[in-house]
Amino acid sequence: MIRRSVGTLPRKWLAAITLLAGLSAALAVAVAAPSPDWTFAALAGPVQSAMSVAVPFFGVLMVGDLRRAPCPVRAVPTLLGALSVAAVAGVFGALICAAMLAVSATDTAHAPWSHVGTIAAGGVLVQMTAQLVGTGLGLLLRPPVVAFLATVVLPMGLWAVLGAVEVLRPARGWLTPYPSVQNLLSGPMAPLMWAQWFAVLLIWGAGLNSLGVALLKRRNSDDNSPQIPANNSAH
Template identity: 35%
Template sequence: MRVYRVIAGVTGVVGVLGAVLSHVGAAEADRTFASASGVAQSLISVGVPFIGAVAAARREQSVYRLAIGYAVGLAAVGLIASILVAWLVPSTASDRWEHAPVLIIGAFVTQVVAQLTGTGLGMLIGRGWIAAAATIVLPLGLYGVLSATAPGARPWLTPYGSAQPWWNGEYGGSDVLPNVVMFALWGLALNLAGLYVARSRRP
């Protein structure tokens, strides 16, 4: 369990520092809860799936309970840090708390999706740290390819693309279907494939 605590600790610290530094470094008119939270959750989403990848590759008992617990906890850490930063650092923004409900819900949704990407790849690949690296290379690699070829497909096909409306507080009805498709691919199909492959490896 120590490795998961280490990953979670580093991830949480990076997310909190990101929220603080981005907020303090921004112009006073741009200092909002959304700007701090977006940076924090984006950074946290990089480290969160490492936990799921390693846990799934090790075939931990109750892997989803463990992984999603860390995802929810780290999303909360990022939110609390962002709330404190937005509250304590002076700002001239007209409404520093704009879109707060969407930002709060989106933090938990996107970190759980990130974690499920980790568990799916962990079971599929079977080697924890290789799977952890793949949680960065594969989703962001696809995001980069689509950015150059089909930008409109990013919310449908990549976790990072679908997270943007949540993190900037602009999530609306038109984002629901792309999110469902993305979750079906990275959350459901990837984990079902991983479970099948993991079971086939058992003696």
């Protein structure tokens, strides 16, 4: 499934760019902060966030295959393939962070491996959530470049707009992915944080993809409906 998901040349390039983004973020942290300040959480935030920008592009490209697929549309295998790619990206990010900490081998950092399992699992959830944003917008928007831009502009734009109005700022945690990314990569999640992430998943994951699949099925139904010839008989 993973091999098919990245089987084309553009997707291979995208995979390389995604992994390079994670490595670059880790190196940036290494340069900016001395090794005593390195912790798994401090590394995971920049690494997973950098990769989550590119991961949704896979989803956009993969759901494009559904438009060329024969009817009836079977979206579930494509969505599962996209989620598998996202999970691999999340695991790769966790391995980068673990390798950086292992190489530093310092005893002066305060609990560098604290909550490592929770944060690693959170990184996978971050990438899978980002991927569902990509598949959802890829189903709803054409061409792919427009969907690429939308995966960045729409979530962050909404986050900025809500933040500009003081009374609406608390809603950002429930309506935009960015606060959930920060929570998932910070360590243990309180029940309220899980509720906020679930709300975000319903909106940006289940909501967008359900709407996109319904729209795609409607388009395919219209394209394959029998055409009634015009009556050109003379009267």
